[in-house]
Amino acid sequence: MLSAILQALLNGLMTGALIAIPAIGFSAIFAVLRYPSFAIAGYITIGAFAGWTLNVSFGLSMEVALVGAALVAALAAVATEQTIISRLRPSGALTAAIGSIAMNLVLENIVRFFYGNDLRGYDVPLVPDVRFWGLRVGMQQIETLIISIIVMAGVFLFLTRTRFGRAMRAVADNADLARLKGIDPRKVSFVAVALGGALAGLGGVLLGADTSIDPLTGFRILLTVFAAAVLGGLGSIPGAVVGALSIGIAEELSLLVLPATYRGAVGFVAILVILTFRPRGLLGERAL
Amino acid sequence: MSLLTVEGAVAGYGAAEEILKGTAIRVEAGEIVTVIGPNGAGKSTLLKAVAGLLPLKAGRIVFEGEDVTRGDALARARNGLAFVPQERNVFGTLSVDENLVTSAFLWPADARKRADALYDKYPMLAEKRRQLARTLSGGQRQILAMAMGLMTSPRIMLLDEPTAGLSPSAADALFDAIVTLNREGMPILMVEQHAVEALEVSHRGYVVVSGRTEAEGEGRGLAADPEIRRLFLGG
Numbered sequence: 001m002l003s004a005i006l007q008a009l010l011n012g013l014m015t016g017a018l019i020a021i022p023a024i025g026f027s028a029i030f031a032v033l034r035y036p037s038f039a040i041a042g043y044i045t046i047g048a049f050a051g052w053t054l055n056v057s058f059g060l061s062m063e064v065a066l067v068g069a070a071l072v073a074a075l076a077a078v079a080t081e082q083t084i085i086s087r088l089r090p091s092g093a094l095t096a097a098i099g100s101i102a103m104n105l106v107l108e109n110i111v112r113f114f115y116g117n118d119l120r121g122y123d124v125p126l127v128p129d130v131r132f133w134g135l136r137v138g139m140q141q142i143e144t145l146i147i148s149i150i151v152m153a154g155v156f157l158f159l160t161r162t163r164f165g166r167a168m169r170a171v172a173d174n175a176d177l178a179r180l181k182g183i184d185p186r187k188v189s190f191v192a193v194a195l196g197g198a199l200a201g202l203g204g205v206l207l208g209a210d211t212s213i214d215p216l217t218g219f220r221i222l223l224t225v226f227a228a229a230v231l232g233g234l235g236s237i238p239g240a241v242v243g244a245l246s247i248g249i250a251e252e253l254s255l256l257v258l259p260a261t262y263r264g265a266v267g268f269v270a271i272l273v274i275l276t277f278r279p280r281g282l283l284g285e286r287a288l
Numbered sequence: 289m290s291l292l293t294v295e296g297a298v299a300g301y302g303a304a305e306e307i308l309k310g311t312a313i314r315v316e317a318g319e320i321v322t323v324i325g326p327n328g329a330g331k332s333t334l335l336k337a338v339a340g341l342l343p344l345k346a347g348r349i350v351f352e353g354e355d356v357t358r359g360d361a362l363a364r365a366r367n368g369l370a371f372v373p374q375e376r377n378v379f380g381t382l383s384v385d386e387n388l389v390t391s392a393f394l395w396p397a398d399a400r401k402r403a404d405a406l407y408d409k410y411p412m413l414a415e416k417r418r419q420l421a422r423t424l425s426g427g428q429r430q431i432l433a434m435a436m437g438l439m440t441s442p443r444i445m446l447l448d449e450p451t452a453g454l455s456p457s458a459a460d461a462l463f464d465a466i467v468t469l470n471r472e473g474m475p476i477l478m479v480e481q482h483a484v485e486a487l488e489v490s491h492r493g494y495v496v497v498s499g500r501t502e503a504e505g506e507g508r509g510l511a512a513d514p515e516i517r518r519l520f521l522g523g
């Protein structure tokens with residue numbers, strides 16, 4: 001039993017590390033633009049397919065696939081924001097959120113148009129699992145964990161050490177004050193959306209390398225990503241990481257006592273519980 | 289030519305009745321000018337309009353001989369006007385140092401140099417440079433907010449109730465900081481509830497009532513005027 005729990009914790013950590021990447025992206029967009037962008041599911045899917053195309057169709061390495069997917073998904077996010085959602089935002093966060101759900105469907109169907117509904121797998125070598133202390137973990141998961149840590153460190157350095165990163169946090173904190181300091185919220189929004197899209201795209205590739213992809217890849221993980229962001233506190237980047245790890249671990253632990261079909265319910269329950277008892281989330285600054 | 293002239297300013301929030309109904313004020317080079325008036329008179333609204341946060345429906349704003357009426361807050365920051373709001377005037381989730389550096393967003397090349405110069409001027413900020421701004425006391429926060437205004441290299445500072453909520457000693461310290469800044473050449477337009485103290489350090493003052501400029505005078509003169517004292521200064 002103890003080893004089953006340890007195994008679940010380990011699996012949860014691995015799942016959480018994967019979810020954390022798109023969850024940070026979701027939070028970055030929320031923090032600056034003040035609406036929950038469910039189009040992030042579409043950016044994940046686009047990233048997953050862009051990475052697949054580079055990796056499988058062109059036979060390029062996973063590193064190239066990751067970078068390419070981040071760029072393509074960032075582009076898709078910026079295009080979605082600039083053409084459609086920016087027109088809806090003046091009508092409020094709810095309108096923008098609904099628009100983002102619609103845009104997710106559009107992006108999903110663009111992918112479906114070009115790639116069909118088939119499941120596709122990345123070209124990753126099959127390597128035996130690593131075993132220690134009676135636990136086992138896949139090489140792919142270890143790679144995902146390492147990439148996640150590198151990406152998180154990169155995001156942290158961007159937000160704390162660069163001019164635009166700090167400006168992003170300033171706008172998230174107080175957009176009016178930022179404007180008084182000569183910071184143009186539109187430019188910062190552009191950066192936040194590109195960052196959010198890039199992180200979603202990376203998440204898509206990591207998902208694809210872990211399992212397989214189809215046009216619903218992003219949508220299937222959306223609830224978990226949203227739950228992670230809400231749990232950590234909407235708009236809080238460290239919160240997204242903590243939320244993702246918590247959800248990942250909670251999902252895996254739930255498998256010990258519940259049939260696998262209920263795994264997805266963990267996200268729902270987490271959202272309900274957190275909104276009832278602590279609406280600003282674990283690390284959030286403000287209420288929903 | 290005055291440094292800053294506001295003429296016949298009309299502005300408000302949405303469809304409701306206008307708040308500014310033809311307000312007029314002016315600031316000469318090197319002056320401290322204080323605006324006093326009852327609660328809800330439109331003093332903050334006036335500063336917001338000058339700072340470009342609220343568009344004028346009529347009237348005009350001229351700064352250094354240039355008509356800046358049409359610009360927004362971004363343009364005003366570039367024009368050299370620094371507005372320090374009464375509340376939420378620092379980025380609470382950023383460190384003191386990040387608050388300063390980020391405030392010089394438009395001047396990235398010398399942001400570091402400017403911040404270091406302000407640490408010399410306000411050693412308290414240097415001590416707290418790594419702390420999150422939301423952990424500062426009220427008086428420290430106001431100093432940071434002013435320093436952030438200075439990071440934009442302004443040619444006038446607009447301060448909305450800089451001493452609001454401060455203890456009497458912290459308020460005195462802040463008035464000292466404002467006077468020192470002014471002696472170094474910085475023109476200041478401020479709104480104050482501590483009207484006597486503010487007018488006593490001001491070259492001139494205005495009384496704004498219901499969005500209109502009702503009285504104007506030399507700072508100490510206004511502070512001593514029995515009618516003004518009776519109406520606004522509780523004496």
Ligand SMILES: Nc1ncnc2c1ncn2[C@@H]1O[C@H](COP(=O)(O)OP(=O)(O)OP(=O)(O)O)[C@@H](O)[C@H]1O
Pocket residue numbers: 301307325326327328329330331332333334
């Ligand atoms: N953002 C806003 N939206 C709508 N009405 C506002 C807004 N801000 C202020 N008002 C209204 O405008 C009027 C003037 O407000 P303002 O803040 O300019 O007054 P004030 O002279 O600064 O008062 P105080 O001494 O209380 O700071 C008030 O009636 C206020 O309710």
Ligand SMILES: [Mg+2]
Pocket residue numbers: 331332333374448
């Ligand atoms: Mg006010």
